[in-house]
Amino acid sequence: MLSDIAGLAAFDRVFDAWFVHGLVTEVVTPPPDDVDGQVTSSGENGAISTMEERPGGGVEASAAATTGGRTFGRSDARQRDLMRSLLVAWPASLPVIPSRRRRPARSGRTLDMRRVWRQARRDGGELTRLRWRTRPPRARRLLLLLDVSGSLKRHTPDLLRLAYTARQAAPARTEVFTFGTQLTRITGALSGAGVDPALAAVSRAVTDADGGTAIGEALRRFLANPRYLALARGALIVVISDGLERGDPTDMVRATDRLSRLGHRLVWWSPLACSPTYRPVTRGMAGLLPHLDHLGGVQDLATGLSEVERIPAVVAGPRRAAWRLFTREREHDRHRRRASPPVAPGRPAVAER
Incomplete structure (x- = not known):
């Protein structure tokens, strides 16, 4: 219910005034040099209870910073x-892009001229077979x-x-x-x-x-x-x-x-x-x-x-x-709300068959 830990003292007063039937207890403020970040308050029976400041309660965004690690448990x-x-x-889901390096391929748009001339020297200078290069996806x-x-x-x-x-x-x-x-x-x-x-x-x-x-x-x-x-x-x-x-x-x-x-x-x-x-x-x-x-x-x-x-x-x-x-x-959603007929108060809506 609080957006800042500084409002905890006022919250305790309002809580006691409402739920303890007007018995407002005194809130003890921690000293400024308290390094543990704890707030002590007296309860209904006068006992002292300790509440540790835990920024980031998992409900809303917080502005407080923490220092220290957290364990994440073992995987089941x-x-x-x-x-x-x-x-x-x-x-299988990541997008691909053509790589910068070209590789030998069976077909393609770019001739591998080095391999073509090597094959031509073996065949007496005749271009009997074409070789290709392509850019494989990565x-x-x-x-x-x-x-x-x-x-x-x-x-x-x-x-x-x-x-x-x-x-x-x-x-x-x-x-x-x-x-x-x-x-x-x-x-x-x-x-x-x-x-x-x-x-x-x-x-x-x-x-x-x-x-x-x-x-x-x-x-x-x-x-x-x-x-x-x-x-x-x-x-x-x-x-x-x-x-x-x-x-x-x-x-x-x-x-x-x-x-x-x-x-x-x-x-x-x-x-x-x-x-x-x-x-x-x-x-x-x-x-x-x-x-x-x-x-x-x-x-x-x-x-x-x-x-x-x-x-x-x-x-x-x-x-x-x-x-x-x-x-x-x-x-x-707006058109669907406009198309749906209003339901009379006190009468349950009848589902369509």
């Missing part, structure tokens, strides 16, 4: 089965930007396992970053053998998990680094976040616009979009939508597998189609 049998399916789905670079703030704390372990499968399926073409209040590159941590040791390495590397949210600042730091900027150029960029930005979302919208122009496709996966009633009408998501090629819902490995299999259709479609799709769905 169902998660490992889904991860095996993802290891197959990633290579997968585009995949860039994953994963939100690990407190509003996604329930989904973070599975989202990291999803990123681990992408790294293992295309190790040479996949880059993974996490962001909360900081920006952390975890590509190396996810390169280890075994998902649980890899998540343990991520836990040691990421120190802002379950903390506050600064999406615009994190994306701005990414774009300000020339080495990171090169990773986004021509890549399939996937941002996994709920888009709950604190304060003014202008920086987040501008950074998303630039990412969309740099990458081949920009896909945004949000756990909130898994709900059929979700509509991106907040200031942040409404500003992002015109720059996105697809807005999907991912909250665990099962929904992640569905969205990975949908990538080829997104790549084959037009650019920045998320806004048009949302507008079309909104118009459809």
Whole structure:
């Protein structure tokens, strides 16, 4: 119910006044040099209770920063089965581009003149057989930007396992970053053998998990680094976040616009979009939508597998189609509400046969 931990004292007074029938107790304020971040308050019987400040309760975006690692648990049998399916789905879904190096081929448009002249010398100077070269396809670079703030704390372990499968399926073409209040590159941590040791390495590397949210600042730091900027150029960029930005979302919208122009496709996966009633009408998501090629819902490995299999259709479609799709769905809902007859109060609706 609170947007800031500073309002906890006032909340305790109101709570006691309402639920303890007017028995308002005195709230003890911690000293300024308290390093544990704990607030003590007296309860109904006068006993002292301790509440630890935990920024990022998994309900809404927070501005508080955390320092320290978080363990992500061990993977169970169902998660490992889904991860095996993802290891197959990633290579089949990633977009491809012709490689720069040419290889010998049975047919093509470019003659391999060196091999043609070699064969001609063997045949007495006659051009009896043609040799060809072609540019074989290779997968585009995949860039994953994963939100690990407190509003996604329930989904973070599975989202990291999803990123681990992408790294293992295309190790040479996949880059993974996490962001909360900081920006952390975890590509190396996810390169280890075994998902649980890899998540343990991520836990040691990421120190802002379950903390506050600064999406615009994190994306701005990414774009300000020339080495990171090169990773986004021509890549399939996937941002996994709920888009709950604190304060003014202008920086987040501008950074998303630039990412969309740099990458081949920009896909945004949000756990909130898994709900059929979700509509991106907040200031942040409404500003992002015109720059996105697809807005999907991912909250665990099962929904992640569905969205990975949908990538080829997104790549084959037009650019920045998320806004048009949302507008079309909104118009459809409006027409459906207009067409449905109003139900008289007190009378149940009769289903059509």
